[in-house]
Amino acid sequence: MKFPIPCTCCFFSSPQKVMEKGMQDGENQESFRIFSSKELKSATNGFHSSKKLGEGGFGSVYKGRLRDGSLVAIKVLSTEIESMRGEREFIAELSALSVIRHENLVRLQGCCVDGAGRYLVYDYMENNSLAHTLLGGEQNRMRFSWDARRHISLGIARGLAYLHEEVEPHILHRDIKASNILLDENFTPKVGDFGLSKLLRDNHSHISTRVAGTIGYLAPEYAISGRLTRKSDVYSFGVLLLEIVSGRAVVDFDLEHGEHHLVQKAWEAFKAGNLVQLVDPTLQMNFPEDEAIRFLKLGLLCVQEMAKLRPQMSRAVKILSGEVDVKDSQISEPGLVSDIMEIKMGQPQSCDQSTFSKASTASSTQNQSRSEDFVMSF
């Protein structure tokens, strides 16, 4: 594996400002392309099944080769998405999203509108997603060294810190999970699907059945009240970090009873003063113990029940890079929503709070959450 030194990113002052500027001097039109459906069809052999990379909640993804020879991933949005924008609005919003560029974000190259059809064109990522290569089945799994895990964790944290703290107005991802972390040819992580949840789900309830499918990543205050803050993304990042260090999925029913839930397991190991037992055994002790424990403590810091106690992403970057340490006394009990198997769309208030592991403290979390930054900007 080859790891480039993560370079500094192109920081733009604000999507709107950049867009306005781009509109004036033609820059943005150059970087954001409107593709013809003919070009996308020819890039994918008519969206042939052999070109299909996978399927997600928004539709299917195909691998394509453009006329200039470059590879792209084309997301064919499901026509069932109710909140789909009209053509002009769709293009305008995606064009604004496309100026948000960072070494650790998947680049949106452009889009295509063809009648009711909507397509998104992204840079192609050679090494699929973390869900596939780190947590996937035997035939897809790759061996990740400690250096690779450090590189990936830091990259994801930097990408999120950029969305949360550098882009103005800031952007919440809303759906951080292993399948949304793609890996390029150098195993540099790229956060995918940012901005999409808001763009395509505005008219939906705050919790769709799709999000409920990845319940292990959901911050409790989001699951209960639907109130989103940057700290809900921080919670999901904490879960992801625990997965990266341990090499196991947040919920794994193949494991023995009592071992299913990674966050619970990490909390118990922390209380027993034995966090190191959580590190992926496939590393065969080839990792710096202090650093691995610091990463796991950061994971726990991020999944704390009290959202305001979770660190900002820029602080998470500092902890990961060793600039700042984590004291045991800073870590309080995690919030767990792993027992919820179903949250019904459009009925957030009626969901049975007794199903939450921390139900007794749920309302205090909600109240506390109200003082947080509920802003969604995209």
Ligand SMILES: Nc1ncnc2c1ncn2[C@@H]1O[C@H](COP(=O)(O)OP(=O)(O)OP(=O)(O)O)[C@@H](O)[C@H]1O
């Ligand atoms: N830019 C890309 N390069 C290479 N493969 C990609 C790219 N984007 C997506 N994929 C592949 O397509 C699959 C489906 O992606 P998609 O983003 O639609 O869904 P998901 O992230 O798996 O699920 P969800 O929609 O619930 O977030 C991914 O798991 C990945 O294997």
